[in-house]
Amino acid sequence: MSSKKTTGMKKTIKNSLPKEHYVAGLYHNTTGANPCIPKTPSGIPGLDEVLQGGLAENRLTLVSGCTGAGKTVLSNQFLYHGIVEMNQPGVFITFEERPQDIIDNVAGFGWNYGQLIKQHKLAFVDVSDPGQEQVELNDSYDLSPLLLRIHHTIEKIGAKRVVIDSMAALFIQVSNARNVRNLFTRLCHDLKSLGVTTLATAERPESMAALARNGVEEYVADGVIELSVTPGQQRILRHLFVRKMRGVGYRSGKVEFDIHTHGMELYPKIPIDRRLAKTSLNNLKSFGIERFDELVGGGIPEGHMVLISGNTGTGKTTFGLQFALEGVKVGEPVVYVALEEPSGQIKKTALGHGWNFKRAIQSGALHFIDVPLIDISTDQLLYTIANSVIKSSCKRIVVDSISSLESATMNGEQVRQFLIQLLEFCKAQGVTCLMTYLTSGVFGAVRGQLLGQMETTDMRLSSVVDGIILLRYVERGQKVKRLLNVLKMRGRQHSKAIYLYEARKEGIWVGEKYEE
Amino acid sequence: MGRREIRGVNDKENSGTHHDGDKSEVVLTLYVLSKTAQSSHAVATIQGICSNELVGRCRLDIVDVSENPEVAERDAIIATPTLIKLAPPPLRRILGDLSSSEEVLVALQLS
Numbered sequence: 001m002s003s004k005k006t007t008g009m010k011k012t013i014k015n016s017l018p019k020e021h022y023v024a025g026l027y028h029n030t031t032g033a034n035p036c037i038p039k040t041p042s043g044i045p046g047l048d049e050v051l052q053g054g055l056a057e058n059r060l061t062l063v064s065g066c067t068g069a070g071k072t073v074l075s076n077q078f079l080y081h082g083i084v085e086m087n088q089p090g091v092f093i094t095f096e097e098r099p100q101d102i103i104d105n106v107a108g109f110g111w112n113y114g115q116l117i118k119q120h121k122l123a124f125v126d127v128s129d130p131g132q133e134q135v136e137l138n139d140s141y142d143l144s145p146l147l148l149r150i151h152h153t154i155e156k157i158g159a160k161r162v163v164i165d166s167m168a169a170l171f172i173q174v175s176n177a178r179n180v181r182n183l184f185t186r187l188c189h190d191l192k193s194l195g196v197t198t199l200a201t202a203e204r205p206e207s208m209a210a211l212a213r214n215g216v217e218e219y220v221a222d223g224v225i226e227l228s229v230t231p232g233q234q235r236i237l238r239h240l241f242v243r244k245m246r247g248v249g250y251r252s253g254k255v256e257f258d259i260h261t262h263g264m265e266l267y268p269k270i271p272i273d274r275r276l277a278k279t280s281l282n283n284l285k286s287f288g289i290e291r292f293d294e295l296v297g298g299g300i301p302e303g304h305m306v307l308i309s310g311n312t313g314t315g316k317t318t319f320g321l322q323f324a325l326e327g328v329k330v331g332e333p334v335v336y337v338a339l340e341e342p343s344g345q346i347k348k349t350a351l352g353h354g355w356n357f358k359r360a361i362q363s364g365a366l367h368f369i370d371v372p373l374i375d376i377s378t379d380q381l382l383y384t385i386a387n388s389v390i391k392s393s394c395k396r397i398v399v400d401s402i403s404s405l406e407s408a409t410m411n412g413e414q415v416r417q418f419l420i421q422l423l424e425f426c427k428a429q430g431v432t433c434l435m436t437y438l439t440s441g442v443f444g445a446v447r448g449q450l451l452g453q454m455e456t457t458d459m460r461l462s463s464v465v466d467g468i469i470l471l472r473y474v475e476r477g478q479k480v481k482r483l484l485n486v487l488k489m490r491g492r493q494h495s496k497a498i499y500l501y502e503a504r505k506e507g508i509w510v511g512e513k514y515e516e
Numbered sequence: 517m518g519r520r521e522i523r524g525v526n527d528k529e530n531s532g533t534h535h536d537g538d539k540s541e542v543v544l545t546l547y548v549l550s551k552t553a554q555s556s557h558a559v560a561t562i563q564g565i566c567s568n569e570l571v572g573r574c575r576l577d578i579v580d581v582s583e584n585p586e587v588a589e590r591d592a593i594i595a596t597p598t599l600i601k602l603a604p605p606p607l608r609r610i611l612g613d614l615s616s617s618e619e620v621l622v623a624l625q626l627s
Contacts, residue, residue: 130592130609135623137612141595144549145581145588152585174595174611 043081046266065227279303297492310471315503
C-alpha cells in the first residue's frame with residue numbers, strides 16, 4: 001500500500017538509529033556538549049536523551065533512591081548493555097546481595113550473567129557480608145585490600161564499566177565510618193585513574209540525619225541521579241531526575257519511567273524545534289468522504305490537529321476510520337491510537353463497513369497502538385506515539401478518543417499538556433492528527449441552538465487545536481437528525497453552514513444544508 | 517616479612533571437620549599488607565603467640581594481600597590486618613591493629 005518512496009525513507013531512519021529507539025533522533029541538543037567530557041550510552045532507553053548523550057565517561061555517577069526505586073535494575077542494565085552491545089567488560093562490586101542472588105535476579109530480565117562470567121566479560125567483587133563471627137579490636141585497620149581486589153578484578157578482565165551496589169552496606173560490616181568514607185573517596189579516584197565509567201547506588205532514607213551519614217557519596221560523585229516511587233491508583237508511578245552532573249549538560253525536570261520484563265525504559269518529554277516544521281497549508285489530507293471534504297475546504301492541512309466532537313453514536317469513530325482508510329489509499333501511513341476501545345474491536349467495526357485493514361497493517365501502512373486505560377501515563381503515551389510515527393514514517397494520526405484519555409487520567413490539565421506536546425510534535429514532523437472527543441451534550445438541542453451545549457472542556461481544548469468539527473443530534477418532527485458543522489479550520493476556507501449527515505454502512509453520508 | 521605459605525587453608529567447609537582428631541590444634545591465617553609498620557607489628561604479635569601461648573599446637577599462614585589479590589577475593593578480605601581463626605570452630609575474624617597479644621588471645625576465645 002505504501003509507495004516505494006515511503007519504504008525508502010523508513011529504511012534510512014531505521015538504519016541511522018538504534019533499534020527500538022527511534023525517538024532518539026529527535027533529540028538534537030548536543031550543541032551544548034562539553035568536548036572535554038565524552039559520554040557513553042547508558043543502555044537505558046530514554047536515559048541518554050535526558051543525559052544528552054549518556055553518562056560521563058570515566059566518571060562516577062550516583063544513583064540515589066529509596067528501596068524499590070529501581071537502582072539495581074538501572075545499574076545492571078547499564079552493565080549488561082555495555083558488555084553485550086558495546087563489548088565493554090564490566091565489574092559488579094556488591095556490598096549487599098550475594099553474587100549468586102544477583103545472577104538469579106537479573107535472569108528475570110533475560111540477562112545471562114553466568115555466561116558472561118564464563119566468557120570473562122563480567123566479574124564480581126563480592127563484599128557482601130560473609131556472615132561470620134567478627135571482632136574489631138580497634139579502629140586501626142586499613143581497607144586497602146578492598147581497593148586492591150577491585151583494582152585487580154578490573155584489570156583482569158579489562159573492565160570499562162563498574163557498578164557499586166551499595167557502599168552504605170559496608171557500614172554493617174565495618175563500624176568505623178571514617179574508614180568507610182575515606183575508602184569511598186580513594187575508590188573514586190582509583191576508578192577514574194583506571195578509566196572506567198561507574199554507577200554507584202545509594203539508599204536514600206527519608207530522614208536528614210541518616211542522609212548526613214552517607215552524605216560523602218554525594219560530594220565525591222560527579223553526578224547524582226535520583227529515582228522515586230509514588231503509589232498511583234492501580235500501579236506504581238516512577239520518576240527519575242538528574243540532580244547534578246558536573247561539567248556536562250542534561251535535561252532538568254522529572255521524567256517518568258517504567259520497569260518492564262526487558263528492563264527499564266524512560267519516557268522523556270519530546271523536545272520540539274519548531275524550525276523543523278516543514279508543513280504546507282496547501283498539502284491537504286482528505287477524508288475520502290464525498291461532500292464532506294469540500295466542507296472542510298478540501299481536507300485538513302498538513303501538520304494540523306483537528307478535534308471531531310460529538311455525543312455517543314454520532315459516528316466519530318467512523319470519521320476516524322475513513323480518515324485512516326484514505327491515508328492508506330493515498331500512501332500516507334497511519335497510526336491509530338485506540339484508547340476508547342481495543343484495536344480488535346475497531347477492526348471488527350471496520351469490517352462491518354466492508355473495510356479490511358489486514359493488508360494495510362501487514363504492509364506497515366496502518367499501525368494500531370492499544371493503550372490500557374488504567375493509570376495511564378501521558379508521557380509514556382506520547383513517547384509510544386512518537387516512536388511509532390517515526391518508525392512508520394507516518395503522515396496521519398487518529399486518536400480515538402481524547403475524552404477517554406481525560407477520564408482515565410482524571411486530569412484535564414495533563415491532557416491539555418499532552419495535546420500541546422502532540423500538536424508541536426505533529427507540526428515538527430508534518431503529521432496530520434484527527435482526534436475524536438466525546439461530549440456529554442444531551443440529546444435534542446433546542447431550536448436554533450445547535451451549539452448551545454458546547455462544553456467548557458471543548459472550549460478549553462479549542463484554543464489548542466487547529467480545527468473543530470461538531471457532530472450533533474437534534475430532535476425534529478418525531479425524528480432524530482444528525483447535524484454537522486465545521487466550527488473552525490485554520491488556514492482553510494471552510495463551510496460555515498450546518499449540514500445533515502448520516503452514519504451509513506458504507507460510511508459517512510453528507511446531505512443537504514440544514515435550515516430551519 | 518616472616519613465613520608466607522599459600523595453600524587452600526580457607527577451604528571453609530573442610531576446616532571444621534579436618535582437624536576433628538586434634539581438638540587442640542589452632543589454625544590461623546593472617547592477612548597483611550606488605551611494607552607497612554602495622555603489618556610488621558601484627559606479624560610479630562601473632563608469631564609470638566604461636567611460639568609462646570600456643571606453642572606446639574598452632575599452624576599459621578601469612579598472606580600478603582598486595583601480592584595475592586585473588587586470595588583476598590576468595591577469602592573476602594576487606595581490611596588489613598585481619599586474622600582468621602579457621603580451627604577450632606567456629607570460624608572467627610579479628611580486625612584491627614594486632615599489636616597486643618592479650619587482646620588477640622581474648623578475641624580468639626580459645627579456652
